[in-house]
Amino acid sequence: EPEVTQTPSHQVTQMGQEVILRCVPISNHLYFYWYRQILGQKVEFLVSFYNNEISEKSEIFDDQFSVERPDGSNFTLKIRSTKLEDSAMYFCASRGDKTRPKLNYGYTFGSGTRLTVV
Amino acid sequence: QQQVKQSPQSLIVQKGGISIINCAYENTAFDYFPWYQQFPGKGPALLIAIRPDVSEKKEGRFTISFNKSAKQFSLHIMDSQPGDSATYFCAARGETSGSRLTFGEGTQLTVNP
Numbered sequence: 451e452p453e454v455t456q457t458p459s460h461q462v463t464q465m466g467q468e469v470i471l472r473c474v475p476i477s478n479h480l481y482f483y484w485y486r487q488i489l490g491q492k493v494e495f496l497v498s499f500y501n502n503e504i505s506e507k508s509e510i511f512d513d514q515f516s517v518e519r520p521d522g523s524n525f526t527l528k529i530r531s532t533k534l535e536d537s538a539m540y541f542c543a544s545r546g547d548k549t550r551p552k553l554n555y556g557y558t559f560g561s562g563t564r565l566t567v568v
Numbered sequence: 569q570q571q572v573k574q575s576p577q578s579l580i581v582q583k584g585g586i587s588i589i590n591c592a593y594e595n596t597a598f599d600y601f602p603w604y605q606q607f608p609g610k611g612p613a614l615l616i617a618i619r620p621d622v623s624e625k626k627e628g629r630f631t632i633s634f635n636k637s638a639k640q641f642s643l644h645i646m647d648s649q650p651g652d653s654a655t656y657f658c659a660a661r662g663e664t665s666g667s668r669l670t671f672g673e674g675t676q677l678t679v680n681p
Binding site: 454481483485491492493494495498500505506508541543545556557558559560561562 | 604610611613614672
């Protein structure tokens with residue numbers, strides 16, 4: 451079964467440093483997402499990306515965050531200057547199989563990157 | 569309006585029992601209601617989903633019941649097994665919320681052997 455792949459699985463960074471979280475969505479999918487989950491809390495939407503541009507972002511996704519799909523396969527989330535409160539699991543997701551349009555609602559999540567800001 | 573409220577926060581069930589998790593929503597524009605299962609250290613995995621044009625959907629031991637007028641939906645796990653022990657999240661998506669999923673707070677299910 452196709453998977454969404456995320457790297458690294460765990461990233462520790464100093465406060466104020468930049469981090470890039472990487473994702474390889476399912477190849478036929480059209481829509482890409484980043485969500486985050488602070489330990490013990492619910493999953494929260496950050497941003498959606500379609501047709502090489504941001505289609506929607508939440509209030510969490512401020513100027514410190516950016517996303518990119520640099521080469522048609524990778525999808526990255528950059529946090530420019532990390533804060534302690536950015537510590538969370540970050541999940542990439544994709545959906546919208548262009549070869550199976552009736553299944554467009556099905557989101558597939560990756561296993562996540564645990565970001566620890568110290 | 570965008571919130572999805574989930575209960576209970578935690579649930580302990582004996583093997584073979586029925587696990588029931590409930591969710592309520594406010595936004596009547598939501599049109600897709602999935603349930604996700606999450607094991608520690610893993611991402612949410614789609615378990616079962618329903619659209620509001622049906623009141624029930626069953627897949628194996630998992631059933632979603634949907635009450636459109638009450639704006640509530642629930643997950644029933646029949647014959648619960650220790651391997652079902654995980655965190656379960658309900659979610660909702662609608663046209664007015666873009667393509668984002670709005671998640672409930674999660675339910676930690678423990679099935680005792």
